[in-house]
Amino acid sequence: MLASPVHAAPLQAHDDGHLAAARHAFSAPERVPLSAEERATLAGHAEAPLRHEGHKLTRWTLGSGPRVVLVHGWNSRGAHLLAFARPLVEAGFSVTLFDLPAHGDSTGHAASVVHAGRALRAVVADIGAEVHGVIGHSMGSAAALLAFAHGWQVRRSVHLAGPSSLTPMVKGLAAAHGLGPADAAAFAGWVERFIGTRITYVDLERLQHGLRHPGLIIHDPADRTVPFAASEALHAAWAGSRFEPVHDLGHRRLLADADVIARSIAFIAEGRAS
Structure with missing residues (x-):
């Protein structure tokens, strides 16, 4: 079981610079503003912010039908997965996307994959109905693995270039x-x-018991942000997974790749038909 986090002591001026930089890199994401196009697409779809652990999580829901939740990665925001939202809505799904703690328009100044996993579980609990599937990119994929290990069940999930331990x-x-x-x-x-x-306790060996549904794993071997080996390990530990490497997309370009998007939506839709 994962315990509730405690706040680590703030960095002191006498801390070694390299150590302080590592702490900052682990816990302090950069906020990315909405683009004009993203703002226009999300207009009229905002829900009331979700209060979570003393903060407010900004969220949006588009469309109607079985629910799919989109989870973004580090130094990103929910709107960066909008390319997946549009075809999902066209395929008859409703889509919820949100900004993780300390990201986008959500409040907070510090976060981690564990914070992200708890935020995802809070969003899902507030939805109050079965969630058909989830698509997670990078840290968002790992957040889903944490949520699965805590008992959250979906019919299908897609994991894009995510760490597994x-x-x-x-x-x-x-x-x-x-x-x-x-x-x-x-x-x-x-x-x-x-x-x-x-x-x-946040390694795959401790999380793999939650992998009970079919999953699609997509990753570029040339990814410089999250090692390809993370997805190889996830696939090896997950009997119900499908692993589809892609090329020349790196870590973030796959979020805009038409083929990756089509594969992901098709995989999520297969679960509705089964």
């Missing part, structure tokens, strides 16, 4: 910021205080 993410951040063994250990300890649980 927290341990390699934490180690990768430590290495990227040049942390030596002592500072890397201090960083890992800080992460556990920040998320309120052991890092290993």
Whole structure:
């Protein structure tokens, strides 16, 4: 079980610069504003903000029919998945997208994949009806894995270039910021205080029991943000998954790729027909 998070002590001025930078990279996302086109598309579809853990989550719902929830990644926002929303609505689904804590128009200043997983569960609980499927990109995919491990069930899910375990993410951040063994250990300890649980409890080995439905995994081997190996491991641990590598799309371009979008919508729709 994942415990509720505790707030880690704020960074002190005397903290080592590299260690402080690693902490900031792990916990402080950048806010991305809505584009004029995104604002126009979402106009008239906003729901009342959802109060969650002292913050407000901004959300929108489009269309009618079986519900599909879209979950964005780090340094992103719900509107970045609008390319999936339009064809889903045309296929007869309703679509809910929202801004994760400290992202987009939602409030908050700090977040993590664990915060994202809890926010997703809160949004789903507030919907109050069965959710047919979920499409998650990057951290949004990992947030869905956490929600599944807590008992959330859907008919289908799509995972786009998502990490599947927290341990390699934490180690990768430590290495990227040049942390030596002592500072890397201090960083890992800080992460556990920040998320309120052991890092290993957010690894695939602890989460895979929630993978009980068919899933589609899409990832580019050349992704420089989330290693392709994360999706390979997820597929190996998930008997009901389908793994479809793509090429020349990197980490974010797949969100606008017509073929990726079509495959994702077709997979979600298969679940409605079965």
